[in-house]
Amino acid sequence: MAASATSTGGALPELTNRTPLLGLKLYVLLLIVALIVIATVVLILVFVRRSRSSKKRKMRVKHSSGAIPLVSKEIVEVNTLELKIDPKKKEVEMEESASVESPxxxxxxxxxxxxxxxxxxxxxxxxxxxxxxxxxxxxxxxxxxxxxxxxxxxxxxxxxxxxxxxxxxxxxxxxxxxxxxxxxxxxxxxxxxxxxxYVDNGTLEQWLHGDVGPASPLTWDIRMKIAVGTAKGLAYLHEGLEPKVVHRDVKSSNILLDKKWNAKVSDFGLAKLLGSEKSYVTTRVMGTFGYVSPEYASTGMLNEGSDVYSFGILLMELITGRSPIDYSRPPGEMNLVDWFKGMVASRHGDELVDPLIDIQPSPRSLKRALLVCLRCIDLDVSKRPKMGQIVHMLEADDFPFRSELRTNREKDPAASSKIPYPTRHVEPADKSSWR
The missing domain is CATH 3.30.200.20 (Phosphorylase Kinase; domain 1)
Structure with a gap:
């Protein structure tokens, strides 16, 4: 045990002995060597990590020039999943930010x-x-x-x-x-x-049925201008949009007028969108009594033909100055459509003109307007003209009438086969005419 103790005790003093290397003590030299080894290991690790980062950067550059996205597939799938789970929340957030930041x-x-x-x-x-x-x-x-x-x-x-x-x-x-x-x-x-x-000249209803004095400021020409403008607006809704828009509440109170008597169709609160693949849409019957087409009132099947019927009533209103339903009139005149048809059938069409119109229309212009009315209210929906055709009929100066056709037939019996009868067919108008 004494020998062992002596040998151990003798070894310890050796660490404190000075070495030939710069006269450093042994334990100091060992510490320096240990630090060098540790530093070497750290440097190696740093080098390895940097080399890996360099490879990743090269891969990103390569991917960005090709078809591989920089965002990982997992992140894309998570974002898509979030949108599917809570789209309403995102929509609300978008609306709120839009209302605050941009009006x-x-x-x-x-x-x-x-x-x-x-x-x-x-x-x-x-x-x-x-x-x-x-x-x-x-x-x-x-x-x-x-x-x-x-x-x-x-x-x-x-x-x-x-x-x-x-x-x-x-x-x-x-x-x-x-x-x-x-x-x-x-x-x-x-x-x-x-x-x-804001349209600054009131509604057509106010000018037709309000107290305007002994003579209406709405002359025949102004009334026809209003009719054409209204027809052009409806034609655009029916034929210039996809899906088409059926107004389904065409009436005089929904026709606004500016100072130059230009008509502007308003109040689309009852409007219905009708896709090109549909010929009609079934809805709860809504509209104004006296203007609603019979087939829509009885079945709820709505299409642009319903607006055409209502326009026919509106045109009758322009011609006569009378409301569609007026209980203050004699029994045979309460319903405008029935009275109108009866007057035309009995060849008293000239008596339909509003007495407040000072200068009476020409026979030709009156006949044209009467014919358009009758075609618009045809009980057979398929025989009613399109709004674009109505624009053409109201604007055309060369519109053929029954009397002219009869004269042509007397001159040439074969003329009846050459001149189409207008109540049967009218070629569609060029859309540029109603824009």
Whole structure:
């Protein structure tokens, strides 16, 4: 044990002995060697990691120039899955950010309720310019000085929201000189409002049935101008859009007039979109009594022919100055259609003209208008003309009439086969004529 202790004790002092290398003690030299080994290992690890990073960068460059995406497939799948799970949340977030950051959304402008309250002086009664079953229309002046018509939709068992959506879809992006333009909208809380361009000369109904004095300012030529403008607006809805739009509430109170008597079709609250693959759509019957076509009233099957029928009634209204249904008239004259047909059948068409018209129309112009009316209200929907054809019929100066056909037949018996009878067929008008 003494020998062992002596040998151990003798070994320890050797670590403190100085070595020939720079006179360093042995334990210091060993420590230096250990540090060098550790540093070498660290350097090797760093080098290996950098070389791997370099390879990854080269791979990214190569992939970015080829068909391999930089974003991994797993991340793409996760993002897609999130959209499928919660699209409503993302949609709401988008709408909120859009309403705060940018007032312009798509086709129109988003208005806050406060803006429209200020524009209409708190929806003051003196600013009311129209009222119906679907809403109240106010005249408003925006901050930039522009004048608008603000339609506050009534919340009738959810109808307001439904009508709001229909109007926005139907006319949000539609631009035509004979259609009232939709400037923007407000959807705040339960409120649904539409902001239209302001048309400054009232409605056709006001000018036809209001107190205008002993002579109507609506001369025959002005009335025909209004009829053509209305027909062009409807023709654009039916034939210039995809999907086509069926108005289904064509009436005199929905025809606005500017100072030059240009007609603008308004109020698309009842409009229906009709795709090209459908010839009709079945809906709950809606419209205004006296204007609704018989087949739509009885079956609910709606197509553009329903608007054509309503336009025929509107044209009768323009010619006669009478309302479609007037209970103040004698029994045989209460229903405009029945009275109108009877007068034409008994060859008293000239007596149909509104007595408030000072200068009577020419026989030719009157016959043309009467014929268009009768064709529009044909009980056979397939025989009613298209709105584009109606534009052509009302504007054409060379429109053939029965008397002219009879004269031609007397001169040439074969002429009847050469001249088409207009009540049977009219070639479709070029769309450029109603734009």
């Amino acid at each position: 312009n959304i798509g086709w129109g402008r988003w208005y806050s309720l406060k803006e429209l309250e200020n524009a209409t002086e708190g929806f003051a009664e003196q600013n009311v310019i129209g009222e119906g079953g679907y809403g109240i229309v106010y005249k408003g002046i925006l901050m930039d000085g522009s004048v608008v018509a603000v339609k506050n939709l009534l919340n009738n068992k959810g109808q307001a929201e439904k009508e709001f959506k229909v109007e926005v879809e139907a006319i949000g992006k539609v631009k035509h000189k004979n259609l009232v333009g939709l400037v923007g909208y407000c959807a705040e809380g339960a409120q649904r409002m539409l902001v239209y361009e």
